Amino acid sequence: xxxxxxxxxxxxxxxxxxxxxxxxxxxxxxxxxxxxxxxxxxxxxxxxxxxxxxxxxxxxxxxxxxxxxxxxxxxxxxxxxxxxxxxxxxxxxxxxxxxxxxxxxxxxxxxxxxxxxxxxxxxxxxxxxxxxxxxxxxxxxxxxxxxxxxxxxxxxxxxxxxxxxxxxxxxx
Numbered sequence: 001x002x003x004x005x006x007x008x009x010x011x012x013x014x015x016x017x018x019x020x021x022x023x024x025x026x027x028x029x030x031x032x033x034x035x036x037x038x039x040x041x042x043x044x045x046x047x048x049x050x051x052x053x054x055x056x057x058x059x060x061x062x063x064x065x066x067x068x069x070x071x072x073x074x075x076x077x078x079x080x081x082x083x084x085x086x087x088x089x090x091x092x093x094x095x096x097x098x099x100x101x102x103x104x105x106x107x108x109x110x111x112x113x114x115x116x117x118x119x120x121x122x123x124x125x126x127x128x129x130x131x132x133x134x135x136x137x138x139x140x141x142x143x144x145x146x147x148x149x150x151x152x153x154x155x156x157x158x159x160x161x162x163x164x165x166x167x168x169x170x171x172x
Contacts, residue, residue, distance in 0.1 A: 034135050036154070040126040041163040044081040044115040047126045051085060051111055054157040060087045063108050069115075081115035081126070095146050096137075103140040109133060109150065111157065128158050 040047040055062055068082040088108035096103050112129045133150035137143040 035129055035131055036158065037127060037129045038158055038161070039163040040113075040128055040161040042126065042161055044113065044126045047128060047161050048081075048083055048085075048113050050161050051113060051128065051157060054160050055085065055087045055111075058153050058157055059091075060089045060153070060157075062087045081113070083113045085111045085113070087111070092146060092150065096143060099142040099146070100140040103137060103143060106133070106136045106140075109136075109154065111154070125163075128161060130154055130158070 042050060052062055052065075062085060064086040066084040066086075068084065069079055072079045072082075086108040087110075093104075093107060096107065110130060114127045114129070116123045116125070116127075133154065134144070134147040137147035137150075
């Protein structure tokens, strides 16, 4: 039961198919998005706090926080921490709209923080995940430069909590 709950939370966390093992590519809906999946060196609450602070330190604004653990508690389900933090900066919105207004579907960007592991129900590790902006914006013409810049912003946000200096890529 615990393993199923953790797997369901992992899937629900970002509304994406199940993650594969490190380096494994699975075909997703668009078949090209890649997720960065990093183990945090901090507890779940500390990771959430540090991610929010890092978002602001990068000049971004936290726009919405979806505390999925709290939602589950209201439904009578006990589960590990699971949160999605949506954020962006109007400077980038302006740049994106000037190039391709249809790309508004990609923003705001999202970072997920999950307590535990989809592969190990007894894990107490905290994980941080996000889709790379360069792959999210790839279907839109002319957004390569801004997407690459946003890749760097997300790398900096997550680097402050990463357990190791290298980040793991997982296809989805």
